[in-house]
Amino acid sequence: MRKTKLNYNGKTQCLWRWAEELNMPAATLYTRARRGWADYEIIEGRPKRDPANFGPTKLSTPVIYRGITYQSLTELSRATGVSYNTIYGRHYRGWTNSIEIVHGKIGKKYVKKT
Numbered sequence: 001m002r003k004t005k006l007n008y009n010g011k012t013q014c015l016w017r018w019a020e021e022l023n024m025p026a027a028t029l030y031t032r033a034r035r036g037w038a039d040y041e042i043i044e045g046r047p048k049r050d051p052a053n054f055g056p057t058k059l060s061t062p063v064i065y066r067g068i069t070y071q072s073l074t075e076l077s078r079a080t081g082v083s084y085n086t087i088y089g090r091h092y093r094g095w096t097n098s099i100e101i102v103h104g105k106i107g108k109k110y111v112k113k114t
Contacts, residue, residue, distance in 0.1 A: 006018055006033075006039045007039050015029045018043060022043065032045075062090075065080070065102060073088055073091060076102070079104050
């Protein structure tokens with residue numbers, strides 16, 4: 001269902017009129033509405049997330065990889081040639097084994113039996 005009317009502060013108008021009144025692109029309002037945002041969020045926007053409140057930081061995450069301690073994920077990325085985003089994503093999702101963080105998880109079918 002396409003939402004075209006917004007009620008904000010007791011006033012109801014269609015999206016393009018709100019866009020004119022607020023001097024905003026109508027496409028921005030339509031996109032927010034299509035994503036299911038509440039009426040007040042469509043008009044006001046959503047607050048930016050504070051990076052201090054989630055995920056590991058770049059500088060304070062020492063990682064031991066093959067006996068060497070790297071003081072940050074950035075340093076590990078530079079040393080191994082694996083992109084920072086890949087290493088950060090794996091670390092953020094809770095991967096704890098440094099070999100897996102760098103090389104990816106090894107499925108059972110790839111592990112050699114001894």
